[in-house]
Amino acid sequence: MTTAPTIPWTYARLAGLPLVWRRRVLKSVLAARGLVARLRGRNDEAGFAATFESVLRLPRREALRLSRQAARHDVAAEIEWCALHRRPIAAIRRDIARxxxxxxxxxxxxxxxxxxxxxxxxxxxxxxxxxxxxxxxxxxxxxxxxxxxxxxxxxxxxxxxxxxxxxxxxxxxxxxxxxxxxxxxxxxxxxxxxxxxxxxxxxxxxxxxxxxxxxxxxxxxxxxxxxxxxxxxxxxxxxxxxxxxxxxxxxxxxxxxxxxxxxxxxxxxxxxxxxxxxxxxxxxxxxxxxxxxxxxxxxxxxxxxxxxxxxxxxxxxx
Structure with missing residues (x-):
């Protein structure tokens, strides 16, 4: 037996936006959050940097950049699942058209x-x-x-x-x-x-x-x-x-x-x-x-x- 999926409130709100809006809003929100974290002296850039350096043979700076993008993409991908789950059929058709x-x-x-x-x-x-x-x-x-x-x-x-x-x-x-x-x-x-x-x-x-x-x-x-x-x-x-x-x-x-x-x-x-x-x-x-x-x-x-x-x-x- 399966249980109904739990969707966080923030994800549900973003998922309800048109595709371009939800992706750009998320990008802006996460960029602002990362900036605040760095200003407070917290390093939020580790993630997969060491993996990208080792497996993909990337320099540290590029690996850190990709690691930040990977973190953002993970959230964006989850929101896309929520959008498919919650949005009206006409809206999903518009997403598919993109x-x-x-x-x-x-x-x-x-x-x-x-x-x-x-x-x-x-x-x-x-x-x-x-x-x-x-x-x-x-x-x-x-x-x-x-x-x-x-x-x-x-x-x-x-x-x-x-x-x-x-x-x-x-x-x-x-x-x-x-x-x-x-x-x-x-x-x-x-x-x-x-x-x-x-x-x-x-x-x-x-x-x-x-x-x-x-x-x-x-x-x-x-x-x-x-x-x-x-x-x-x-x-x-x-x-x-x-x-x-x-x-x-x-x-x-x-x-x-x-x-x-x-x-x-x-x-x-x-x-x-x-x-x-x-x-x-x-x-x-x-x-x-x-x-x-x-x-x-x-x-x-x-x-x-x-x-x-x-x-x-x-x-x-x-």
Whole structure:
């Protein structure tokens, strides 16, 4: 049984504003709060600075700047979930209209085939809004099937189910065993667009080596099996947030024909390149930095002052 999500009063007030206003007001409020803290002699700049220095090989000043942006983005992302949860449908439609697709021709080509499709986003930015924009513009009338491993995330469930009110036929499927996985295959073959996040940690199953930034990262990677069994085209993507709206960018779409180790290594490298490029372009917007140790061997763990971050739910299945 799920419980209703609790939304802080301040978040609820900001979430009720139009997109541009809520993001700019939040930016101004947090900037003022940071200035007051520094004037009082408090250092609020630690955050992920050491992580960014170590993993991304950044100088201290740049790492501190990104760390401040990451803290602001975490709050902004939570407010976007609240906005989807609380705002009128007409307002949500206006937010979706502010999504820019970097290369719409990519999705047009994929959609035109009428074959099964797997969208593989990262946990970056306001990714639910990005997915809704893609479904409405390129896959109208097709259901979206979100794979996940548990159903106790109240905010996630209620927000994504609200997409039905904007004409996105979204469904959930828990994939805890083989029969659930087979259900996903049947859904894909019947025309559903499958959503499988590509940046889940190895504990979600079928881990693959995907070294990034000179470190031995490993990610869960069951997408290749699902793509092979369904004949789907996999489209890696990432959504990022800015003051005026969101942008969806794509990695290299691919298909999986065989099941040998060479084929798996090839498609894992495509996904690795997408992950690294997306994170390197906007590192402050990747929601999963607090779980960095889950992706690396213990000898590679980066010591940092990692804050406890609520953020958006991140339990969707691999």
């Amino acid at each position: 999504v820019t697709v970097s290369d719409p021709a990519v999705m047009e080509r994929v959609a035109a085939t009428n074959r099964p499709v797997i969208l593989a986003p990262l946990h970056m930015g306001a990714y639910v809004v990005g997915l809704a924009a893609l479904m409405l513009r390129h896959f109208p009338g097709r259901p979206m099937l979100v794979l996940r491993q548990r159903d106790d995330m109240a905010m996630e469930t209620e927000v994504i189910e609200r997409l039905r009110e904007v004409d996105v036929d979204v469904r959930f499927l828990n994939v805890g065993n083989r029969s659930d996985f087979l259900s996903a295959i049947r859904f894909a073959q019947k025309g559903a667009v499958i959503v499988v996040f590509c940046d889940l940690d190895p504990s979600y199953g079928a881990p693959a080596e995907m070294p990034m930034f000179g470190r031995p990262f490993r990610f869960a990677f069951g997408t290749d099996t699902l793509a092979r069994l369904t004949g789907a085209t996999v489209v890696p993507l990432a959504t990022t947030m800015d003051d005026d709206g969101d942008t969806v960018t794509f990695g290299r779409p691919f298909e999986v024909r065989g099941q040998g180790p060479e084929e798996r290594a090839t498609v894992a490298d495509i996904m690795r390149r997408h992950l690294q490029a997306a994170i390197a372009a906007r590192p402050e917007q990747w929601h999963l930095w607090p779980m960095l140790a889950d992706y690396l061997p213990s000898s590679e763990t980066v010591q940092d002052t990692l804050p406890v971050r609520g953020g958006a739910p991140h339990d969707l299945a691999a």
